[in-house]
Amino acid sequence: MCTAMESAFSDIDSSSCDYSFPHTDDEDSRGSMHAASPGSSLASPLNSPQDAGELQQKKKRRGRVRSEAAVHVVKKNRRMKANDRERNRMHNLNDALDALRGVLPAFPDDTKLTKIETLRFAHNYIWALSETIRIADQRGNKARDSVPAVSCMTEVPSPGSDACSWASSASSSGSSPSYNSSSPSSPEAMDDYGFLQADVVYCYHSYPGVY
DNA sequence: TAGGCCATCTGGTCCT
DNA sequence: AGGACCAGATGGCCTA
Numbered sequence: 001m002c003t004a005m006e007s008a009f010s011d012i013d014s015s016s017c018d019y020s021f022p023h024t025d026d027e028d029s030r031g032s033m034h035a036a037s038p039g040s041s042l043a044s045p046l047n048s049p050q051d052a053g054e055l056q057q058k059k060k061r062r063g064r065v066r067s068e069a070a071v072h073v074v075k076k077n078r079r080m081k082a083n084d085r086e087r088n089r090m091h092n093l094n095d096a097l098d099a100l101r102g103v104l105p106a107f108p109d110d111t112k113l114t115k116i117e118t119l120r121f122a123h124n125y126i127w128a129l130s131e132t133i134r135i136a137d138q139r140g141n142k143a144r145d146s147v148p149a150v151s152c153m154t155e156v157p158s159p160g161s162d163a164c165s166w167a168s169s170a171s172s173s174g175s176s177p178s179y180n181s182s183s184p185s186s187p188e189a190m191d192d193y194g195f196l197q198a199d200v201v202y203c204y205h206s207y208p209g210v211y
Numbered sequence: 212t213a214g215g216c217c218a219t220c221t222g223g224t225c226c227t
Numbered sequence: 228a229g230g231a232c233c234a235g236a237t238g239g240c241c242t243a
Contacts, residue, residue, distance in 0.1 A: 081230095082221085086220075094217095114217090116216095
């Protein structure tokens with residue numbers, strides 16, 4: 001049996017990678033043959049009148065076995081092609097996840113977010129940024145109305161910038177990597193969710209989110 | 212060693 | 228018919 005990596009990176013070639021099925025179609029065909037002729041050989045030994053017919057049936061069976069073996073090969077090839085497509089599909093999905101990780105703010109350490117963490121983090125990050133914009137707009141309107149401006153944020157954290165650093169995990173998974181280490185450049189507002197900038201933290205905490 | 216994460220295989224279902 | 232998508236199963240690797 002091929003290892004996962006072998007089958008992942010080797011050419012789909014049945015000669016180099018034997019896809020052994022625990023229960024093959026050949027076995028099925030053989031089984032159905034037996035079922036189709038219950039007790040044909042053991043219970044009733046072939047004698048005279050039916051011998052010719054039995055012989056013909058045997059020939060038919062042999063021919064049928066071959067054709068089903070061919071069908072099995074076709075199925076096997078189709079399965080391998082489907083596996084290949086599925087592999088590529090998952091690789092594309094992982095590439096997209098990597099791209100998403102790339103635009104998310106970087107963590108202090110090089111810990112790679114897991115898939116679920118990436119999705120949750122992205123979800124929360126988008127929400128927090130949109131909240132930041134909303135609050136900034138509100139305060140901007142108030143400022144225009146006379147009140148001295150209190151900036152929502154000194155700057156909106158850009159993806160990957162040091163303007164914001166991150167703590168904790170975006171998921172509730174107990175085994176998730178811990179991002180609690182605080183960045184020297186931004187010691188003040190580390191929270192359980194990872195947003196540093198005060199307003200973003202506010203936004204984040206006020207988010208009635210699922211996660 | 213148990214548990215988490217991941218890649219892959221697989222069969223089913225839906226769509227074109 | 229064939230491809231895309233999905234979810235379950237499985238086995239490997241890593242970490243606490």
